Amino acid sequence: MSHIYVFSPSGAVRDRAAFRRGVRRLEALGHQVEVDPAALDRYQRFAGDDPTRVAAVARAAASGADVALMSRGGYGLTRILPDLPWKAMAKAVERGLRFVGHSDFTALQLGLLARTGASSWAGPGLTDDFGSESEPDEIMAACFDDLLLEQGEGTGWRLSAERGAGAAVADPGLDRLRTRAVHGATLWGGNLSMLVSLLGTPWWPEVRGGVLFLEDVNEHPFRIERMLTQLLHAGVLGRQKALLLGSFTQYRLTPADRGFSMKTVVQRLRSLVDIPVLTGLPFGHVPTKVLLPVGAKVDLALDGRDALLVWGHV
Template sequence: MNHHEPQDKSMVELAAEALLDDEQILSDEANDVPPYLMAYEDKMPLYILSPSSAVADPSQFEVATARLQDFGFDVSLDPGAKGSFSRFAAIDTARAAAFSRAALSDAQVVLASRGGYGISRILHLIDWDLLAKHPKRYVGYSDFTAFNLALLAKTGLVSYTGPAAIPDFGGQAVDELTAELFVETMRDELEILCFEAAGSDAVDVRGVLWGGNLAMICSLIGTPYFPEIEEGILFIEDVSEHPYRIERMLCQLWQAGILAKQKAIILGQFSDYQLAAHDNGYDMDTVIQWLREVVGVPLVMGLPYGHGEVRVTLPIGQEVGLATQNDIAYLLLAEHHHAHDAKHDASLHSEDL
């Protein structure tokens, strides 16, 4: 298959081909060990920094480091990773300098220790030119959305939203699917992500994938750190935000003309909020119905991404394919070809989430 052929096929057709090939790959492995624990000949250098809130229990760094070593990474900690200053890991200039140290390190992956709050305060202090000269795979979520989008706006580089070192790898247990998807994405082994998407609109598009935490996205509108993405695929999530607050933030994106420029909107998890008696039936379903009526952009439901137990790793700023069929969504993360040797698919079902 030549590199131009996929342009003539739908996302579902490409997904079917990828799934057929990957079923053969997975069956050939015949290994009881979870894929993300398989031994890699090479250890991928990984650097942990703390650009946002402080980690309450520094001993969790040891747990996270040991686990990430098991997953095939050679882990190093930023000198300020375990620090604490007010509610932050360090003063603003020190947290910004951590990105420069990461850029100048030999790490291929730079992983945030946690989210919380603080990156918005340091965007103007980050040396974006240095980061552009020394590209890395930056990964984090929640507050890290500000960095993801700023990096895209200032340099055009792809980064990742996914797990964070402490909440995902430093606790008593690790979600296997979150870990597996993280490792395979960092190793360029994940080609397609499939997930249950009941209630989604019909869609078959290509576009630049971008997004993250909804509150952080909205906080950057009107700043030089907000990427101008047209005909993109926007994904969103949030936590502890009442549906009316979600709707208000979506109103801002809509009235700013941002939503209408997208080819599709993917809804992740909106969790940990409480409805009130005076809501009178107003809930997230109401918000989704309103969004469909006013925006006119296809909606895809059910992305296992947010502040829940399962957290997929997604590229921000990379062109992808997106399609839905029979209540399943297909997110094509890499161009498919029959000669690929190690690319997998991840099919996520309700029992996995």
Template sequence: MSAHHSHDHEHDHGPQPTSLTLYSPAGVLLKAAVLRRAAKRLAAHGFEVHIDEAALLKHQRFSGDDEARLEALHRVARSGTSIAMAARGGYGLTRLLDRIDYRLLHQSTERGMRWVGHSDCTVLQLAMLAHHKSVSYAGPMGAFDFGGDAVDEVTEACFLEAMRGELEAVGFRTEAGFDGLDVKGSLWGGNLWMVTSLLGTPHMPKVKGGILFLEDVNEHPYRIERNLLHLHQAGVLDAQKAIVLGRFTEYKKSPNDRGYALKSAVEHIRSVTRTPVLTGLPFGHVPTKVTLPVGAKAQLVVQGRDVLIAW
């Protein structure tokens, strides 16, 4: 790191409150009150909160047209804010991937800026990793996690610790059968559908020997299995040291299932890849979610049924 950058770091850790910007890179935010509530709650934790000027724009199902959202992304990167938190996901970042100034985003992370979000943000986080090995954070978003009726305590505590640089590991319980597993590699992943959508594009990180975490929402188990098989057949699953599945929620069962369930999908994937596939990570489109550094070097250790991912 150059002397200039280390000086910036010293400057960032002064007594002033940490600045946090809420911006909308993807789906439209239907109620402004939700974002204002999120801003108020985050401010109560001592953040100096800014709502980006384009955060409440509406264009079809998007938070502003492509141009406005691209400008917002670059504006936030240049703003010098400490934390850039997406207001919500939805769909929209895929439209921008070929036009994003990844060098600008990388420079912001070099200055200590933390980009946080999940869902549609997965494609942004993985593209940042693919282009410049920039580290970002899979974690909560403004509207869903901080703008609702209540804030999940685990989600909040994890996020605050991660942003202060204090969070060094997360622990959870998994199924029996993985005792003694101990692997190291780059931690990466996010929303399964989003990860798969990057295959064959320049925005897909080429991670070998990594720890891949995945989650999804509104996807039937057979669609989850098909996406996992797509990753497997593309060589991605076998190239990892471990695959960690988060929460797969809000799907409807079909009369055609006849006993086929999410468990069946996971069992099938385990039968085709040589990489251990663990379940139980508290992450996904659910109130309780951990904050994970995407692109950080990590270690995954299993003792009995207890898993620890440390970085």
């Protein structure tokens, strides 16, 4: 089967039982799982100090594996971006290595795209996804298998009906997408907080005419709106062909919000941008997540509320 290299470039692994479960499950599927020697290190809240995690990324790039899989996210990659071996990572991608992860891993993925043009895959992590106490989500596992077998061609989903049944039909941006699909656009994005933290840095990919996908966790809708507004004012959203919104989870509304919610964030965003804003993308800090090729050319089409994102040529 496949050679999977597990490494920890961000936060320390706090749930070692989940880590071991994830390794066992991948091995039970017939994969060769190689664990980085520093994968379980801990320094403060990180999986080792900064040089240790830089070295872990370098070992992943040199591993000869089919997939370099993050153990978990958390925080830490932005600290080490100046020291990562970008050229070696890009050469590893050319040889067939696929970097896979999400959350804090967004910093590595967008930095790789910005510095080298190399692609990676937004997808699961070891502990939260393969190491969960319940069985791994079937859709996530199937998408991961498609990646390993090099047979994935795209994904489809149904737009969320956050504005009421049939309301999305009246949206001009979505109506245009129904009549004219997007072709050959660069897919990019990931965790919204991480993406915004890279704006104005050398690790920001200047993607024009792309399809931007976003998700986040533990961020109240007003913080989500604030970050989206920053992207709007910076001209980022206006340079895209479409915006895909995944899951925004684990926040708590209060009486002080007085009706302010993710629904109103999306409504306001659609009133301010002249591009399609699609909701319901199955991606984020949730069990059911598809794998998305960051940096690849994709086609995007919409039939009613059914969206189709295709990268069959990857």
